[in-house]
Amino acid sequence: LPFIQRQIELVDPEILVTLGNPSTQTLLSTREGIMKTRGRWLNYDTGTRVIRAMATFHPAYLLRSPSYKRLSWQDLRAISKALAHTTS
Structure with a gap:
């Protein structure tokens, strides 16, 4: 956990997406x-700033349950829209 937390801090993303x-x-x-x-x-x-985050399904879950791909696609579209607003 400390390793991934440090990686997130170093990358400093606009949005964090968690899978699963x-x-x-x-x-x-x-x-x-x-x-x-x-x-x-x-x-x-992060301790120094707050990053918007969205969770969605893990790809392995989508392979086992393809009916949830539609929901995952909705999540990815919302993330894309949010990213478009941060760069505008």
Whole structure:
């Protein structure tokens, strides 16, 4: 965990995307499952700034459950739209 936290701090992204339940629960300090957290904007606090974060399904889950690809696509479109607004 300290390694990935340091990597996020060094990259300093505009938006953080977590894939799947373990990374979402760990990085975003939530106990809610991925079905409740996906598609919502949450905050990731680096200690020096707060980064907007969104959780979505892990690609391996989408391979096992292709019917959820539509929801994942909606998440990725929301992330793309948010990134477009940060560069404008």
